[in-house]
Amino acid sequence: MEELNDGAASATVDASFDGSGAVLVNLRGELDMASIPGVEAQIEELIQAAPSRVAFDMSAVTFMDSSGIAMLLRAAKRVEFLAVRKPSPPVQLVLRATGLSEVLHVDP
Secondary structure (H helix, E strand, O other): OEEEEOOOOEEEEEEEEOOOOOEEEEEEEEEOOOOHHHHHHHHHHHHOOOOOEEEEEEEEEEEEOHHHHHHHHHHHHHOOEEEEEOOOHHHHHHHHHHOHHHOOEEEO
């Protein structure tokens, strides 16, 4: 697990593959303008391995702004199937408010 911290915001990314070859990405912390570039760089490395399925466990995300939304949408464009698993209350609020809970596959 790598921590991304610029002094203002931090996020951690931990990834693995499940038995079907899907990428499981565990995100923790704040997903905002300060942390997204580092988070997205790590996700890019995973997506370059050409998985067709990616799942984001967002149970430990404490904050997400429009940068996090944009990251999810960019990732969704690059894979066949993207799921958001266990979204934390702040993530649920953003997904509902933006209507993305209707677009992305959200698993409670």
